[in-house]
Amino acid sequence: MxxxxxxxxxxxxxxxxxxxxxxxxxxxxxxxxxxxxxxxxxxxxxxxxxxxxxxxxxxxxxxxxxxxxxxxxxxxxxxxxxxxxxxxxxxxxxxxxxxxxxxxxxxxxxxxxxxxxxxxxxxxQIEGAYMVKASSPIQSNEQVDVANNEIVVGKGSAYDLYLTREIKHAALLRAASSQAVVDDFMSGKGNIAAGVKQQLESDAKRYDGLRMLPGRFMVIxxxxxxxxxxxxxxxxxxxxxxxxxxxxxxxxxxxxxxxxxxxxxxxxx
Known part of the structure; x- marks a missing residue:
């Protein structure tokens, strides 16, 4: 059997x-x-x-x-x-x-x-996040989309496309690429940087006085x-x-x- x-x-x-x-x-x-x-x-x-x-x-x-x-x-x-x-x-x-x-x-x-x-x-799935300078008064994602804020984002990236649809009050400043966002930000452009959370965290190690905002603004x-x-x-x-x-x-x-x-x-x- x-x-x-x-x-x-x-x-x-x-x-x-x-x-x-x-x-x-x-x-x-x-x-x-x-x-x-x-x-x-x-x-x-x-x-x-x-x-x-x-x-x-x-x-x-x-x-x-x-x-x-x-x-x-x-x-x-x-x-x-x-x-x-x-x-x-x-x-x-x-x-x-x-x-x-x-x-x-x-x-x-x-x-x-x-x-x-x-x-x-x-x-x-990847998280999109914001980064600001340590001295910035901005403490949360909810404070980003405000008049007179300027967000630096990689041109044509998923973050650019998403923020173009979602941001109503702040302005978008487009860097040539996602890798150029933090360098543009540190050269004096904008007061918020947006992009891949990991990319921003990695780039932040090259400069002093930067911090990530808690959480994420999107999942990609x-x-x-x-x-x-x-x-x-x-x-x-x-x-x-x-x-x-x-x-x-x-x-x-x-x-x-x-x-x-x-x-x-x-x-x-």
């Missing part, structure tokens, strides 16, 4: 494995791959403007980080070589996917960008984006959504964050 149950279990497992393999084969088809990466190489836009997502290796000068790891995994799964194309800002990265220069990007989900980009579910969902102008983009997005779900559930994303010593973010639900 035990032998019978054992054999039955083996048979069920084999059928399940075959079913899962067959489903994967149906999902990855030549037409989808051709639409997804028409050059035969998966061209991936890497945003170096957000240190949580990626940065430049100081020795090899090549992009490294969580998004690079995910991009390489996707290339492995679809059987295509991966070409990493770095950009200094999120805005430049988004422009590149809209013009067809790249096939896939890692950017924040935003309704303004959503008109041209199809998103997967989020893989990482980072996802994979592809151009929705391409044929079969819905099928491609569904496939990538499934990949992201698997990478989150398996611990791949969490392990990548740990490997690259990422703090100030968490794996998205």
């Amino acid at each position: 035990n032998k019978f149950l054992f054999c039955l279990a083996i048979l069920c497992f084999s059928q399940l494995s075959y079913s899962q393999s067959n489903r994967t084969m149906k999902t990855i088809n030549p037409a989808m791959i051709t639409s997804f990466a028409p050059t035969g190489t998966l061209r991936v836009g890497i945003n170096l403007g957000n240190p949580i997502l990626a940065n430049e290796d100081p020795i090899s000068h090549q992009p490294q980080g969580v998004t690079v790891d995910i991009a390489q995994e996707i290339g492995k799964r679809i059987g295509l070589p991966v070409k990493l194309i770095p950009f200094k800002t999120a805005g430049n990265t988004v422009d590149a996917v809209k013009t067809g220069e790249v096939d896939l990007v890692f950017v924040a989900i935003d309704p303004v960008r959503g008109a041209d980009i199809s998103y997967t579910p989020a893989y990482i 969902n980072q996802a994979i984006g592809i151009p929705n102008a391409r044929p079969q983009y819905e099928q491609t997005t569904a496939y990538l959504a499934d990949v992201i779900t698997q990478l989150k559930q398996s611990g791949f994303v969490a392990q990548a964050m740990k490997r690259h010593q990422i703090e100030g973010a968490r794996v998205a639900d």
Whole structure:
């Protein structure tokens, strides 16, 4: 009897494995791959403007980080070589996917960008925060959106897009990139700096007399984006959504964050 149950279990497992393999084969088809990466190489836009997502290796000068790891995994799964194309800002990265220069990007989900980009579910959530000078009378986020306040933010970043919609009374001063926000702020521009919490905390170490405001003003969902102008983009997005779900559930994303010593973010639900 035990032998019978054992054999039955083996048979069920084999059928399940075959079913899962067959489903994967149906999902990855030549037409989808051709639409997804028409050059035969998966061209991936890497945003170096957000240190949580990626940065430049100081020795090899090549992009490294969580998004690079995910991009390489996707290339492995679809059987295509991966070409990493770095950009200094999120805005430049988004422009590149809209013009067809790249096939896939890692950017924040935003309704303004959503008109041209199809998103997967989020893989990482990042906090946006404010920083002021130690002498500033501002003590909380609620005191930011006030007339005569000036907020320095990276041009075209998710924070810029969000604050453009939400800020009603304060003025926005746009730095060339997220990395330039604190330098512009310390050069005398504005009285509040806004951006990735981790980026601001890191930049604050280069200067004296700065402090973060408690809490956050927004949570940003980072996802994979592809151009929705391409044929079969819905099928491609569904496939990538499934990949992201698997990478989150398996611990791949969490392990990548740990490997690259990422703090100030968490794996998205």
